[in-house]
Every structure is written in structure tokens, then in C-alpha cells.
Amino acid sequence: MLASKYRLEDMSWYQLEVTMLIQLDESKTLYHQIYATIKDRILSGVLPINTKMLSSRELATQLNVSRNIVLLAYEQLIAEGYLVSRPGAGTFVSVAPEDFLTSAVGIVKRGPAPTYPPTTSDYSRRLGTRIQEPPFRLGLPRPRAKYDFRHGHPAIDLLPQKVWHRLVSRRAGKFSRDDVAYAPPQGDPELREVISRYLSTYRGVDAAPGRTVVVNGSQQALDLIARILINPGDSVVLEEPCYPGIRQVVTGLGARIHSIEVDSGGLRTQDLNSIKGPVRLIYVTPSHQYPTGTVMSLQRRLALIAFAKRTGAYILEDDYDSEFRFDARPEKSVQGLDPNGRVIYVGTFSKLLFPALRLGYVLLPDSLLEPFVVAKSVTDRCSAPLAQGVISDFMSEGHFERHLRRVRVEVGKRRQDLIVQMQENFGDDVSIVGSNAGVHLLACFPGLSPENLENAIEEAAKLGVAVYAVDPCYKARPPIAGLVMGYASMSQKDRAEGVRRLRRALSPFIEPAKKAALSPAEKSASQGETELFEVFASQRGQ
Numbered sequence: 001m002l003a004s005k006y007r008l009e010d011m012s013w014y015q016l017e018v019t020m021l022i023q024l025d026e027s028k029t030l031y032h033q034i035y036a037t038i039k040d041r042i043l044s045g046v047l048p049i050n051t052k053m054l055s056s057r058e059l060a061t062q063l064n065v066s067r068n069i070v071l072l073a074y075e076q077l078i079a080e081g082y083l084v085s086r087p088g089a090g091t092f093v094s095v096a097p098e099d100f101l102t103s104a105v106g107i108v109k110r111g112p113a114p115t116y117p118p119t120t121s122d123y124s125r126r127l128g129t130r131i132q133e134p135p136f137r138l139g140l141p142r143p144r145a146k147y148d149f150r151h152g153h154p155a156i157d158l159l160p161q162k163v164w165h166r167l168v169s170r171r172a173g174k175f176s177r178d179d180v181a182y183a184p185p186q187g188d189p190e191l192r193e194v195i196s197r198y199l200s201t202y203r204g205v206d207a208a209p210g211r212t213v214v215v216n217g218s219q220q221a222l223d224l225i226a227r228i229l230i231n232p233g234d235s236v237v238l239e240e241p242c243y244p245g246i247r248q249v250v251t252g253l254g255a256r257i258h259s260i261e262v263d264s265g266g267l268r269t270q271d272l273n274s275i276k277g278p279v280r281l282i283y284v285t286p287s288h289q290y291p292t293g294t295v296m297s298l299q300r301r302l303a304l305i306a307f308a309k310r311t312g313a314y315i316l317e318d319d320y321d322s323e324f325r326f327d328a329r330p331e332k333s334v335q336g337l338d339p340n341g342r343v344i345y346v347g348t349f350s351k352l353l354f355p356a357l358r359l360g361y362v363l364l365p366d367s368l369l370e371p372f373v374v375a376k377s378v379t380d381r382c383s384a385p386l387a388q389g390v391i392s393d394f395m396s397e398g399h400f401e402r403h404l405r406r407v408r409v410e411v412g413k414r415r416q417d418l419i420v421q422m423q424e425n426f427g428d429d430v431s432i433v434g435s436n437a438g439v440h441l442l443a444c445f446p447g448l449s450p451e452n453l454e455n456a457i458e459e460a461a462k463l464g465v466a467v468y469a470v471d472p473c474y475k476a477r478p479p480i481a482g483l484v485m486g487y488a489s490m491s492q493k494d495r496a497e498g499v500r501r502l503r504r505a506l507s508p509f510i511e512p513a514k515k516a517a518l519s520p521a522e523k524s525a526s527q528g529e530t531e532l533f534e535v536f537a538s539q540r541g542q
């Protein structure tokens, strides 16, 4: 205990407390002991707000230490806001313990987490707490299944790995001053040039580098386009069923969603006229409708363009996997057919290369370029320059076109293989929807009730098979049980075994009586598909 030359009755209780509590301990620095003890006393309420502290001189004498040590401790407590020095008056406690979430020893303890959603914005509340994309649960990939039919997983074995490594290390090794700064928000000019050339040549897009913007995947494009165009209550048309990523974007913004059904010719443009009031945005996936896989007919494309012109709506064309058309050349893009500048064209490198790149592109009408680039810059300043540089080299040196040709042939074979496996294992129990295109297909099971699908998926998981329900694509309950199945990334052996196990898992849930409703095996694919859409429509009407 420290000797005191002060008489106890001259000291306030609080001052006494401080002095009594500071028991010097050789294992810690004097400065730290004084600082920590006073802080602890403040946090635990022993020294209430506005308590006058002993002067540094007095405390130093009390503790029998150098005054500089006390001064140091006080300065630290003042810097952290626990004490305040009032010139001419002294040093005072400046915070109350209620200002902190504390325990008696001054360690900050978190209170119970606020229940959702007490303080988040309307936007956050509308977004909800579930990530809509099926493979994810709040940002965490599901534990990897051995037989994973996840859609969107690319044929990574086909990527020319040596070339890729060479290009990455060449770019990464070139570390100049320019390479470490923020890049232009619109994107690397060389990359915009090659993307624009590619889109004009392969997609019939009316492209120009000046109207091209590089984005962090097409999802960012969908989000930013919606944000620059939509106010709460504005009407937006979505396909039904629809890509969940866009539904969540426009829901978050408070748009009024009009879901227009899709049939074997794509979005039923004839139904657009039933919408009352102005339409702000129409989202479509014309090359390969997500998730049904149908291709929008030329008549519908033209009708869509005419509707947009007449009503002043913008068309958002999401061309996410148009490179994968296996039986014919891809249809010309809607953007390339539109003479009125009302189409925003979005594409991605996720399917042809891989999604972790997080790179895509947008072609905008002149009038939307500046607002879009400002929104992009506010969001993330720019897309990562290193990845942009690598893709730019990959495209300009001819690797991209070679890769495209190879992937198209090989992924087409994998698609065909999955169809054969499904038909061999499920026979009449399955109906494959979608044109000969894209990197996924929709497998519908007319004998399986949509309510039982989740249980069937759980059974499949027990056998090491991951499959994904089409449900998130529908605004309400889907009319039929369906799985969105990717096939590009699996080996032939795994695909075959995965389908065999899927058959085992689903069989107990399939009602034989309903099987005969559709038998596409005996019909042409398009006949089967048309019938299936009729079934969709009739189920919905019930």
C-alpha cells in the first residue's frame, strides 16, 4: 500500500478510491497501471461523469511516482475521451458508463443483437434476409457435393490454363505507377475496345467502345441500371419464371413488378398491353430464357422493341450465356435490332471463362452512359484493373475466340450427354425444357408435386447429389416440380453416376399416375416443350 501524506478527510471519496485502487504491480508499466485503473473505474461507474480528478501532481505524490507518468496516463485518457481537461478548473471525468456496453471490469460486452429489421432502410427491408441464388446460403457456398449439378459452374477444364497463367503473371509482373492507382470507372479502354469488337462480330450488337462499360459481373450491371432508372412504385416487367437476381434487385428498389409469362416463344409480348400505366423497364433473357431455356422468336423481339418505342420503356437485355447455342448461330441480339436506342445490353465473362473473375460488360444508349458511369464510380470506383488487363490480352491475342469455339463444341456434347442420361434413367418421368442452348437445362418432373420437391432434394443430398429447385425463379409456387441443372463442369462419369443416384432419390416421390401426362421421349423436343408450357399454364389456372 502506498504511503499518503494527505489526510483522508481532505479527499473526496472518489479521489480516495482512485488512489486506493492503484496498487502498483511490478509486472506492468506504471503508466499502464494508472491509465487502466482509472479507465476501469470510469467504465464501472465508480468515478461518475464530472468527477474532478486529483491533479497530476497530487496523484503522483500519492502514488509516489514521477509526475510525468501520471501526466502520460491522463493524456491518454483525455485522447480517448474518458477525461477532459478544463483550463483553470482541472481534469474531469467526461463519460458515463451508460455510454458503453460494459462489464464491471470495463471489457466491452455486446448486447443482444437487434432483432431484424429494426433500423435498416426500406431498401434493406425489401431485399429481405435470404440470398436468392440457390447455391448460396447467406454468402456461404453449400458444402460441396460429389455430384453437384449447380448451374453457372463453367467447364473450367477447358480453359487453356498455361496461356491463362502466362497472361496473369505477365500482367502481375508489370507493376508500374499506373497499375496501382484507381482505373477509369468506365473500364480499361483496351478491354472496352475488344469487347465492343467481339459484340459487333458475334452478337450483332450495335457496339462502340465509348458506350461500353466494364462491370463486376452482370449482376452489378443489373443493379446499377435499376438504380439509375427506377423509383419506388415504378412499373417493371419481369419474365415469369425469371432470374432471381433481377427480381431481388427491383424488389429492393420498391418497383411495382408485373410478371409476364414465358412460353416456347419467350416472353409473351402480347400480354404487355394489359399493363395499366407507364412501364419503366422490361427485363428479358431472349437468347436463352432463364430458367426455361427458350429462345425468344424474332416476332416477339420486334414486338418488344415496338412496345418500348410506343411507351418509352427501356429494355434490359441480359445476354448471359448466348455464346452457347449448339444447333444454330445465336439469334441477333434485341439491342442490334432496335433502331430507337431503348435497349441496354448486358453480358458476362462468368459463363465462358469463370464467375470468380467478376467481370461483365454493359452497352448503354448514349443518354444513360453518364448516369451509369457515375453510379458505378460511386459504388466501387472501378473494376479491378489486373483482371481487366488479363482479359484484354486474352481477347486481343486470339485466345478468347479459340476458347469459344472449343467450349461450344465440348459443352454441347456434355449437354447432350446429360439429356441422354436423364432420359435413360427417368424415361417418361422427366421432361427437358429449353432449346439447344445455354449452360443449364430445366428438368421438369410432372409426376412429382412441387411441395415434395424439397424433400426429394434432401434425399438426393444424402446420396451426395446436389440439385437445385426452380422455385426461386417463380414469384409464387411453381406450377410444376423442376430442377435447374448445370452440366458443363462435371466429368462424364460423375454426370452418369449423379443422374443414377438422383433417380434413386426422386423415385419414391414420383406418382406413376401422372407420368403419362407428358411423354416427350416419343415426341420432338419442341412438341414436348410446347405441351409442357400448356401444362404450366393449365396448372397455374387451377
Ligand SMILES: Cc1ncc(COP(=O)(O)O)c(C=O)c1O
Pocket: 152, 216, 217, 218, 219, 220, 243, 245, 285, 290, 318, 320, 347, 348, 349, 350, 355, 359, 360
Ligand atoms: C440470367 C443471369 N443473369 C445474370 C447472372 C449473373 O452473372 P454474373 O454476375 O456472374 O455475371 C446470372 C448468373 O448465373 C444469370 O444466370
